[in-house]
Amino acid sequence: MRLASPTIVEVAQRAGVSISTVSRCLNHPDKVGKKTLQRVRKVIDEVNFSPNALAQSFRRGKTNIILVVVHEIGSGLLSEVVGGIRSVLDGRYAVILTESRPDAAQPANFIEMLVAKQVEGVILLCSVPPFSRKIIELNKARNLPIVIGLEPLSDELRKLPSVHIDNFAAASEATAYLIGLGHHRIAFVSGPRQSYVTLDRERGFMAAMADAGLDGSHVHYADLSVNGGINAANDILTGAPPSAIFCANDDMALGVMSAAARRGLAIPGALSVLGFDDMRYAAIANPPLSTVAQPAREIGIHAARRLLDAIDNPDEPGRQTEILQHRLVIRSSTGRGPG
Amino acid sequence: MRLASPTIVEVAQRAGVSISTVSRCLNHPDKVGKKTLQRVRKVIDEVNFSPNALAQSFRRGKTNIILVVVHEIGSGLLSEVVGGIRSVLDGRYAVILTESRPDAAQPANFIEMLVAKQVEGVILLCSVPPFSRKIIELNKARNLPIVIGLEPLSDELRKLPSVHIDNFAAASEATAYLIGLGHHRIAFVSGPRQSYVTLDRERGFMAAMADAGLDGSHVHYADLSVNGGINAANDILTGAPPSAIFCANDDMALGVMSAAARRGLAIPGALSVLGFDDMRYAAIANPPLSTVAQPAREIGIHAARRLLDAIDNPDEPGRQTEILQHRLVIRSSTGRGPG
DNA sequence: GCAATATGTGAAAACGTTGCCATTCACAAG
DNA sequence: CTTGTGAATGGCAACGTTTTCACATATTGC
Numbered sequence: 001m002r003l004a005s006p007t008i009v010e011v012a013q014r015a016g017v018s019i020s021t022v023s024r025c026l027n028h029p030d031k032v033g034k035k036t037l038q039r040v041r042k043v044i045d046e047v048n049f050s051p052n053a054l055a056q057s058f059r060r061g062k063t064n065i066i067l068v069v070v071h072e073i074g075s076g077l078l079s080e081v082v083g084g085i086r087s088v089l090d091g092r093y094a095v096i097l098t099e100s101r102p103d104a105a106q107p108a109n110f111i112e113m114l115v116a117k118q119v120e121g122v123i124l125l126c127s128v129p130p131f132s133r134k135i136i137e138l139n140k141a142r143n144l145p146i147v148i149g150l151e152p153l154s155d156e157l158r159k160l161p162s163v164h165i166d167n168f169a170a171a172s173e174a175t176a177y178l179i180g181l182g183h184h185r186i187a188f189v190s191g192p193r194q195s196y197v198t199l200d201r202e203r204g205f206m207a208a209m210a211d212a213g214l215d216g217s218h219v220h221y222a223d224l225s226v227n228g229g230i231n232a233a234n235d236i237l238t239g240a241p242p243s244a245i246f247c248a249n250d251d252m253a254l255g256v257m258s259a260a261a262r263r264g265l266a267i268p269g270a271l272s273v274l275g276f277d278d279m280r281y282a283a284i285a286n287p288p289l290s291t292v293a294q295p296a297r298e299i300g301i302h303a304a305r306r307l308l309d310a311i312d313n314p315d316e317p318g319r320q321t322e323i324l325q326h327r328l329v330i331r332s333s334t335g336r337g338p339g
Numbered sequence: 340m341r342l343a344s345p346t347i348v349e350v351a352q353r354a355g356v357s358i359s360t361v362s363r364c365l366n367h368p369d370k371v372g373k374k375t376l377q378r379v380r381k382v383i384d385e386v387n388f389s390p391n392a393l394a395q396s397f398r399r400g401k402t403n404i405i406l407v408v409v410h411e412i413g414s415g416l417l418s419e420v421v422g423g424i425r426s427v428l429d430g431r432y433a434v435i436l437t438e439s440r441p442d443a444a445q446p447a448n449f450i451e452m453l454v455a456k457q458v459e460g461v462i463l464l465c466s467v468p469p470f471s472r473k474i475i476e477l478n479k480a481r482n483l484p485i486v487i488g489l490e491p492l493s494d495e496l497r498k499l500p501s502v503h504i505d506n507f508a509a510a511s512e513a514t515a516y517l518i519g520l521g522h523h524r525i526a527f528v529s530g531p532r533q534s535y536v537t538l539d540r541e542r543g544f545m546a547a548m549a550d551a552g553l554d555g556s557h558v559h560y561a562d563l564s565v566n567g568g569i570n571a572a573n574d575i576l577t578g579a580p581p582s583a584i585f586c587a588n589d590d591m592a593l594g595v596m597s598a599a600a601r602r603g604l605a606i607p608g609a610l611s612v613l614g615f616d617d618m619r620y621a622a623i624a625n626p627p628l629s630t631v632a633q634p635a636r637e638i639g640i641h642a643a644r645r646l647l648d649a650i651d652n653p654d655e656p657g658r659q660t661e662i663l664q665h666r667l668v669i670r671s672s673t674g675r676g677p678g
Numbered sequence: 679g680c681a682a683t684a685t686g687t688g689a690a691a692a693c694g695t696t697g698c699c700a701t702t703c704a705c706a707a708g
Numbered sequence: 709c710t711t712g713t714g715a716a717t718g719g720c721a722a723c724g725t726t727t728t729c730a731c732a733t734a735t736t737g738c
Binding site: 005050052053054055057058061063067070072073074075076077078079080082083086094095096097098099101118142226230254255257258261280281284285286288 | 344392393394396397400402406409411412413414415416417418419421422425433434435436437438440456457481565569593594596597600619620623624625627
Binding site: 346347348358359362363365366390391393394395396397398399 | 693694695696697
């Protein structure tokens with residue numbers, strides 16, 4: 001009993017007018033006679049008509065949909081960014097999200113393309129290479145407006161407008177803070193090497209260590225997850241442990257804290273832990289996690305504005321990367337070091 | 340310099356064939372002569388043609404897009420559920436997400452409708468009433484397949500297929516566990532009253548208390564957020580505090596733990612805290628949070644399968660609500676009570 | 679009361695595909 | 709040589725809308 005939706009034609013017939021008139025009632029009601037309008041609207045209500053969005057989009061060549069690509073939705077930070085994006089776009093565009101984490105990998109990618117073409121712009125909040133490469137192609141081939149948020153990307157992507165913090169500077173400031181606290185042996189838990197965000201943070205760490213004449217080679221690699229942090233901590237804390245561990249994100253820092261707690265290590269007494277991102281649970285960790293905060297909502301807002309720019313002026317490239325301010329948030333997981 | 344995308348017509352001309360043939364090359368290549376196919380494919384490559392997805396969907400009346408509605412993306416639990424959904428749907432459908440949390444409220448809703456109509460099915464993972472009501476209308480009016488996941492919904496929604504745990508039973512078991520531990524004064528931190536999930540949990544708590552002949556009226560209301568938990572805890576812990584607090588979700592439980600820690604209350608020594616959901620950070624809280632786990636991924640998988648069913652057999656209602664197993668996860672935030 | 683101008687309306691052409699049907703052609707069977 | 713068969717291809721309508729253009733009618737200014 002799938003009843004076919006009524007079309008504009010049916011409305012026209014019932015109201016005894018032409019389809020043009022019905023269309024006008026929908027889109028330019030001021031250009032329609034008063035009583036005609038009334039009659040048509042009545043019929044529209046009666047048959048519960050609403051225009052076929054597919055046909056509309058097709059005809060207009062416009063979908064009013066913006067796609068936001070995230071790697072995985074379960075992150076408070078992303079939630080903030082998306083909130084910022086929506087605060088700008090809502091009303092003008094429907095914001096839909098897609099995850100780039102692969103599940104059935106191959107065919108999915110293909111379908112993403114399909115999605116992408118029904119979309120008027122994309123905000124990329126992730127940098128997984130195979131996926132972003134596809135997106136770039138689309139940008140080139142179809143002239144699809146794209147803005148990168150949160151992540152500075154590989155060199156080929158740097159031509160695209162992007163909005164993020166200065167990860168290098170942030171990490172090196174944070175490291176300097178740790179050094180100022182008297183820590184000399186500091187380990188850094190980095191993320192996957194393809195990620196330019198964590199790479200920048202890693203380099204910031206090493207630069208700050210070098211500046212202070214300290215050994216910045218104590219770098220471990222994990223996968224940015226809590227478990228990654230736990231494993232890294234277990235590695236790091238055997239043998240001669242450092243007095244501080246700086247993590248490329250909060251999830252790993254939380255993992256490190258958990259592993260340290262399990263080993264009976266007092267934080268920050270025996271070990272200082274510093275995170276990155278200031279995600280939602282950082283403040284209520286036990287002890288509350290020191291971290292460097294990204295202005296997530298702001299990033300979303302700016303990215304959305306840039307996208308709007310790009311859509312409205314498809315021809316001019318616009319200024320490229322936009323750097324927002326980070327902020328070192330000192331809570332209780334960091335304390336004085338031995339030195 | 341927005342260059343118009345080439346259409347099938349252009350390809351046809353360049354290849355010296357009819358557009359039907361080009362279309363066939365795309366959709367039924369076996370029905371095309373070998374050398375024609377080759378020639379057409381060459382041209383397609385040359386001009387970098389790919390069919391206009393909007394036109395295709397319009398023509399076919401099929402978009403191959405499934406919409407998943409979540410209240411807000413920043414939750415590990417949802418991430419799991421979505422993972423499950425995608426493991427079933429990827430390849431057959433593109434899965435896109437939308438948040439129901441309002442930002443620019445009114446106009447947004449309107450646009451959601453637009454989105455909804457380009458979509459072949461919806462999985463609702465949230466129950467915010469104004470939004471879900473809209474969805475229901477769509478279901479009725481357009482016969483749009485819908486499945487509810489994670490949340491049992493209001494009576495009017497109970498007609499829709501849904502997949503979730505037995506929140507009443509789970510909460511009452513968890514409460515019984517607390518009682519068995521020797522707790523007599525137990526507070527419950529509930530969520531907003533419109534939410535049927537938290538309502539069920541609340542009722543489960545009260546029933547278990549009543550069964551044990553205890554006072555189950557110690558119920559506080561918060562908004563399911565960490566801060567809500569903190570505030571609730573501050574209320575509860577002044578005066579004559581209970582020996583255990585059971586929260587309707589983990590976020591609030593984490594908030595309660597944080598507030599308790601700030602007050603110098605030992606957990607579980609002075610206060611036991613029990614959460615609900617087993618979200619990602621529950622296991623690494625300090626101390627690790629006892630909670631009741633939902634089989635999130637399973638819920639996603641089942642919901643997706645139900646949706647597929649509903650799409651394939653639009654006429655039969657199919658069996659209605661499907662109950663999956665919960666599991667009490669005992670970690671270190673709960674301990675023996677005074678009694 | 680007549681031209682000039684608004685105002686409201688309808689006919690029809692698009693938008694880019696797909697798929698049915700008809701056509702052509704080659705080739706095998708009679 | 710005719711007829712029948714199958715494969716390969718082209719023509720064309722259709723999907724539901726929006727929009728341009730032209731037409732008819734109503735309104736205004738003399």
